Amino acid sequence: MAEEVILLDFWPSPFGMRAKIALREKGVHFDLREEELLSNKSPLLLQMNPVHKKIPVLIHNGKPVCESHIIIQYIDETWGPESPLLPSEPHERARARFWADYVDKKIFPAGRTAWRSTGEAQEAAKKEYIEGLKMLEGELGDTAYFGGERFGFLDVSLIPFYSWFYAVETLTGCSFEEECPKLVGWAKRCMQRESVARSLPDQHKVYDFMSEVRKKVQAQ
Amino acid sequence: MAEEVILLDFWPSPFGMRAKIALREKGVHFDLREEELLSNKSPLLLQMNPVHKKIPVLIHNGKPVCESHIIIQYIDETWGPESPLLPSEPHERARARFWADYVDKKIFPAGRTAWRSTGEAQEAAKKEYIEGLKMLEGELGDTAYFGGERFGFLDVSLIPFYSWFYAVETLTGCSFEEECPKLVGWAKRCMQRESVARSLPDQHKVYDFMSEVRKKVQAQ
Numbered sequence: 513m514a515e516e517v518i519l520l521d522f523w524p525s526p527f528g529m530r531a532k533i534a535l536r537e538k539g540v541h542f543d544l545r546e547e548e549l550l551s552n553k554s555p556l557l558l559q560m561n562p563v564h565k566k567i568p569v570l571i572h573n574g575k576p577v578c579e580s581h582i583i584i585q586y587i588d589e590t591w592g593p594e595s596p597l598l599p600s601e602p603h604e605r606a607r608a609r610f611w612a613d614y615v616d617k618k619i620f621p622a623g624r625t626a627w628r629s630t631g632e633a634q635e636a637a638k639k640e641y642i643e644g645l646k647m648l649e650g651e652l653g654d655t656a657y658f659g660g661e662r663f664g665f666l667d668v669s670l671i672p673f674y675s676w677f678y679a680v681e682t683l684t685g686c687s688f689e690e691e692c693p694k695l696v697g698w699a700k701r702c703m704q705r706e707s708v709a710r711s712l713p714d715q716h717k718v719y720d721f722m723s724e725v726r727k728k729v730q731a732q
Numbered sequence: 733m734a735e736e737v738i739l740l741d742f743w744p745s746p747f748g749m750r751a752k753i754a755l756r757e758k759g760v761h762f763d764l765r766e767e768e769l770l771s772n773k774s775p776l777l778l779q780m781n782p783v784h785k786k787i788p789v790l791i792h793n794g795k796p797v798c799e800s801h802i803i804i805q806y807i808d809e810t811w812g813p814e815s816p817l818l819p820s821e822p823h824e825r826a827r828a829r830f831w832a833d834y835v836d837k838k839i840f841p842a843g844r845t846a847w848r849s850t851g852e853a854q855e856a857a858k859k860e861y862i863e864g865l866k867m868l869e870g871e872l873g874d875t876a877y878f879g880g881e882r883f884g885f886l887d888v889s890l891i892p893f894y895s896w897f898y899a900v901e902t903l904t905g906c907s908f909e910e911e912c913p914k915l916v917g918w919a920k921r922c923m924q925r926e927s928v929a930r931s932l933p934d935q936h937k938v939y940d941f942m943s944e945v946r947k948k949v950q951a952q
Contacts, residue, residue, distance in 0.1 A: 563834065563867065577826045579833055589822040602809040606797045613799055614783065647783065 517542040518571040520557050522549040524721050526620070526672030527580035529711050531568040533668050534584045536707035538592040581612055584668055597665045608658070611651055612669040618644045623676060627683045627722050628729050638684045642691050649695040656701060663705060671708055674699040678715035679722045737762040738791040740777050742769040744941050746840070746892030747800035748788040749931050753888050754804045755790075756927035758812040801832055804888055817885045828878070831871055832889040838864045843896060847903045847942050848949050858904045862911050869915040876921060883925060891928055894919040898935035899942045 519535065519542050521528040535542050547557055547567050560569045560576035570577045570586065577586045588597040598605050622644055625637035648670065652658055658666035677688050677699075689696050702708045739755065739762050741748040755762050767777055767787050780789045780796035790797045790806065797806045808817040818825050842864055845857035868890065872878055878886035897908050897919075909916050922928045 563830075572823070575823050577823070578830055582826050582829045582833065585829070586822050586826045589825065602806050603792070603795050603797070605809065606802050606806045609802045609805070610783075610798055613802065 516571075516573050519544050520547055520554070520560065520567045520569040520571070521545065522547050522567045523713050524675075524718055525549075525567060526676065527566075528568040529672035529675070529713075530580040530668050531570055531583045531587070532711035533671065533707050534587040534597060535570075536710060537595065537597065537663070537668070537705075538587055540587070540591050581609075581616070581669065584665060588665070597659075597668060599659065599664065608665045611648065611658070611666050614644070614647070615666075615669050615673070619648070619670070619673060623673065623680055627676075627680050628726055630730070634684055638680075638686060641680070642686065642688075645688065645692045645695055649692045652694060652698055654694075657698070663702065667702060671699060671702045672712060674703070675712040675715055675718050676722075679719040682719060683722065683726065736791075736793055739764050740767055740774070740780065740787045740789040740791070741765065742767050742787045743933050744895075744938055745769075745787060746896065747786075749892035749895070749933075750800040750888050751788040751790055751803045751807070752931035753891065753927050754807040754817060756930060757815065757817065757883070757888070757925075758807055760807070760811050801829075801836070801889065804885060808885070817879075817888060819879065819884065828885045831868065831878070831886050834864070834867070835886075835889050835893075839868070839890070839893060843893065843900055847896075847900050848946055850950070854904055858900075858906060861900070862906065862908075865908065865912045865915055869912045872914060872918055874914075877918070883922065887922060891919060891922045892932060894923070895932040895935055895938050896942075899939040902939060903942065903946065 517535070517540055519528070519531055521532065521544055523546060532544070545554075545556070547554055549567065553565060556571075557567065557569060558565060560571055561567075561578045564578065566578070568578075568580055568583060570583045572586075572590070577583050584597060598608060619641065622637050622641040626634055626641050629637060655661070657663045658670070677696075681687060703712070737755070737760055739748070739751055741752065741764055743766060752764070765774075765776070767774055769787065773785060776791075777787065777789060778785060780791055781787075781798045784798065786798070788798075788800055788803060790803045792806075792810070797803050804817060818828060839861065842857050842861040846854055846861050849857060875881070877883045878890070897916075901907060923932070
């Protein structure tokens with residue numbers, strides 16, 4: 513049976529990028545469908561993710577999988593067992609899951625507040641964002657990837673945020689190269705992978721998008 | 733080598749209950765250490781979970797695993813492969829993970845707001861809590877457990893909240909038996925398992941605890 517793999521996506525979303533990277537790491541061909549999340553959501557999205565009504569949604573032979581970390585694990589369990597994203601050892605797996613969860617709980621919300629807000633709220637969020645990135649830099653240590661010599665689950669989880677760095681730096685006034693040079697080195701290394709380079713949007717396009725959203729948020 | 737398994741816990745926490753249930757389902761002997769979370773945290777907790785400083789923490793031969801759903805998966809991958817908690821089929825696994833994530837994102841915060849607040853905030857949270865439970869009741873359908881005939885990951889994730897039902901009903905004025913009778917039937921079925929019955933605290937003790945917390949929150 514021919515496989516049907518559809519990904520519902522919205523291009524600036526780091527969560528959508530995760531799914532694209534994981535699919536490309538595994539060499540899975542997929543039909544990428546762009547949603548217009550800020551205006552109207554497609555009937556397919558509402559049907560496939562009625563609970564959260566959010567992208568990304570991976571639809572594999574008609575069955576939906578939602579939530580980006582769950583999607584990465586599904587992809588890892590379904591395709592290419594010879595190139596696993598999660599480590600095989602349970603404690604290493606738990607560690608990768610822990611830090612990926614940390615990205616969602618700390619990095620994403622702090623970054624989002626930092627580029628959308630102003631004044632004290634922005635300063636506090638920027639500080640939290642940088643502290644979070646430094647924690648991750650500590651976890652990286654001196655290895656090539658978070659998965660050691662192998663690009664893995666936590667790399668897929670975090671690298672999408674690199675496409676936001678230029679916008680966050682420009683909108684908040686900081687330099688990630690200065691704050692966490694090793695992490696920026698890791699990001700550049702990841703960008704040399706075709707799976708990542710093809711899945712992350714241009715940083716200037718992200719900046720334009722964020723500037724527009726920021727204007728609307730602040731006008732409210 | 734003799735295994736050393738320690739669980740740092742705080743008795744009213746549904747997250748701690750998850751870890752206890754999973755360990756007991758797998759027949760793992762463990763040293764349960766109660767934290768005094770509302771006053772001071774032990775040096776061991778601060779050392780083993782320096783990022784979030786929260787229970788539960790499972791310490792297996794000196795190595796920590798944090799975050800309850802990650803702990804359940806670690807337990808499932810480490811002990812008793814003959815009685816798995818997660819299904820073997822990738823789409824079923826994704827589905828169990830999705831709804832467990834839903835419990836953390838929707839059920840826990842709505843319930844927490846419902847029993848701590850008053851007036852309109854309480855009504856809104858109560859409505860959201862009941863709607864969330866009804867969604868889960870729909871997912872359960874007519875099967876014995878969320879895992880079908882087998883007690884599994886999502887059952888472990890959700891059943892701890894049953895120990896809060898009496899307190900939430902009493903403090904907010906509602907009846908879960910009336911609102912979602914099938915879900916209450918499922919909870920009673922789960923309570924017949926030794927792993928669950930031993931891990932859930934007495935509902936009246938939870939009520940007393942919540943009433944005290946509620947008084948403090950409202951005095952602030």
